[in-house]
Amino acid sequence: MKVFSKKNDLKxxxxxxxxxxxxxxxxPTMGALHRGHLSLIKKAQQKNDIVVVSLFVNPTQFDNAEDLAKYPKTLAKDIDMLRSVHCDILFTPSVEEIYENNITxxxxxxxxxxxxxxxxxRKGHFNGVGTIVKxxxxxxxxxxxxxxxxxxxxxxxxxKMVKKHGLQVKVKGCPIYREQDGLAMSSRNVRLSKEQRIAAPLIYKVLQEVGRKFNTQSVLEVTEWVDNQFKNHTSLRLEYFTIANEKSLESIKIKDSRKKHRAFIAVFADEIRLIDNLHLNNL
Incomplete structure (x- = not known):
């Protein structure tokens, strides 16, 4: 595996x-790699001659300085994992290499x-995402x-950014990679305490039940049921739950069999934020 830290050398x-x-x-990754990342690399290897992985914790997409500071950094382990799946190229730029003297x-x-x-x-989050991915x-x-x-x-x-800026790259979305108990794999999972890790699979269990209830109950009924699952939970606090149109991402109040819908959820385990989502079948 070739490793580059300078963009001109990589180019x-x-x-x-x-x-x-x-x-x-x-x-593109922010490091703290897990099997979900490796699944993306394997997908890329199936369809391309050379696979590049970037490892860069992007400061401009964090609205919380403490979250940025606590984001897991495991470079040596990441490199071992990448070698285990025969990654071709790793790009590990510094903040200065990407942003020079203008971290905005x-x-x-x-x-x-x-x-x-x-x-x-998360104020400004997607401007940060768009900036680094572009x-x-x-x-x-x-x-x-x-x-x-x-x-x-x-x-x-x-x-949307690729389309608007005319970038010549095909963006591929890959299925969520989960632990055996259903918890969506995330670099933040390593920060969960033992009690929080035991509780966290509830998030996906709730989404699965939403998938079942969506066919027979109203959006309001489903939403109220989700709220109740977390109302008095000792380890998990619901930040938001919504059912949205998959294309516009606008929350819906009434189901429409002609549109595709998806359930989205964000939950806090203490200060650790976990997100997940599930496609909902048409009626």
Missing amino acids: DCLLAYKSNNKTIGFV SENFNFDGIEHQMEGKF ALFEIVAPHKAYFGQKDFQQLQVIK
Whole structure:
């Protein structure tokens, strides 16, 4: 595996591959890798000649300085994991390499989807996401890029950004990778206490039950039921739950069999924030 920390060195390496008509797959990460990340890399390997993984904790997408400071950093372990799946190239730039002397976000217009759900609770988050992904796409210039659907809203934002800026990359969403007990894999899971880790699978169990109830109950009834599951929970606190149109990401009040819907949830275990989502079958 080749490792680069400077963007120009990486560009030179990738140019040689592209000159030989090699296709480039790209998996951007913030490190603290887990099997979900490896599943994205394996998807990329199936469809591309060369796979690039970036490892960069992006400061501009954190609205909470404490969350940024506590974000897990496990570089040595990450490198071992990448070698175990025969990753071709790792890009580990510094903050200065990406942002130089201007650690700020661009301002994007994502046609309103950035103001839903995560956007309501994490000010400036999607401007930060758009800024770093656009920068990485311009450096790597991949043919395809792979993202997990756990961050479904982020995935839609990135697709919108690619379209609006005319970037020549196909963005691929991949299924959520889960632990055996259903908890969506996340780098933040390692911060959970033993009690919190035991409690956390409730999030997916609630979503599964939402999937069943959605066919027979109203949106309001389902939402009230979810609220009640967390109302007096000792380890988990519900930040939001909503059922939204998959395309616009706007919350719905009335079901429409002609549209696709998805349930979204954010839950706190103390200060650790966990998110998940589930596609809801049409009626």
